[in-house]
Amino acid sequence: MLNVKALDQIKPNSELISLTKSRLQAVQRGLAVCAYPVGEADGLHGPKTRNAFAEFVADKKLGDPRLVSGEAVDFLKDKVAEVLKILNAPANSSDQVIERIGEAFRFIGLPHKAQIAYGLATARWETNHTFEPVKEAYWLSESWRRKNLKYYPYYGRGYVQLTWENNYELYESILGLDLKDDPDIALRHDVALFVIAHGMKMGSFTSRKLEQYITKNSTDFINARRVINGTDKASEIAALAEQYLDEI
Incomplete structure (x- = not known):
């Protein structure tokens, strides 16, 4: 559930549009967890994904909205870990x-x-x-x-x-x-x-x-x-x- 291991494979400052399907899907899942309107996490670089990521980068002050920084990856991983802790609690x-x-x-x-x-x-x-x-x-x-x-x-x-x-x-x-x-x-x-x-x-x-x-x-x-x-x-x-x- 909420498998975002592919985030670990993203090199800092990779272009969002250049990510493989599995890596972009991991970014999309992280954005969804953070309540950004990414729509389906389908691994495709469409306008919803592009706009949701740009909004995320602007909100967190993470630089160029076209690039996936190491800080962005770390933030998404932390949020996924946080929600999984809630979902798996008694x-x-x-x-x-x-x-x-x-x-x-x-x-x-x-x-x-x-x-x-x-x-x-x-x-x-x-x-x-x-x-x-x-x-x-x-x-x-x-x-x-x-x-x-x-x-x-x-x-x-x-x-x-x-x-x-x-x-x-x-x-x-x-x-x-x-x-x-x-x-x-x-x-x-x-x-x-x-x-x-x-x-x-x-x-x-x-x-x-x-x-x-x-x-x-x-x-x-x-x-x-x-x-x-x-x-x-x-x-x-x-x-x-x-x-x-x-x-x-």
Whole structure:
């Protein structure tokens, strides 16, 4: 998962456009982990990758946006190691999962109490209050899902119901896991945890980002539901978020 060993093969100040597919893919995965809008980590030098890398270099003051410096490689490696530590930490109880979600949100750039509270409320609602990754319509059979869900087998899974083939492709490319061949990988805690934090930060689910509705200075728990699923059950989830806001 999140294999970026190819970063070790990049010579300092290599041109981004000249990197091999595996090395560029490692850079893309590092950028995705840092919440830069790189899109799929496909190993191709397209405008999303070029712009995301330029933004990263500018933010970190790493010099020429066309070049991959040793400092850039080290930064990306450190961030990947940091997120893997969070993803691999114990999650054997609902309290531990709640703690991990908070850590993942702070890491990805959603550090405010209201943002974390809404992430917790979403995970609680989507998992029927269990804080365990679940399948869409988990109370029904796989046969039912096969017959009734037009996006089968890429139906909802995880803490936040990762759905549709394109989203499985996205997280397969970022995480380096065979999610398209085995969609049930999305039920793993580490995968589900990354998806809920990264997806709500980047707008992967509906193109709406959590920061559009919840910032340091403003909180709209009702409309924040648009990040996941329109306005479905918005009031119920907002009420849960208010509870968590008092506890964080």
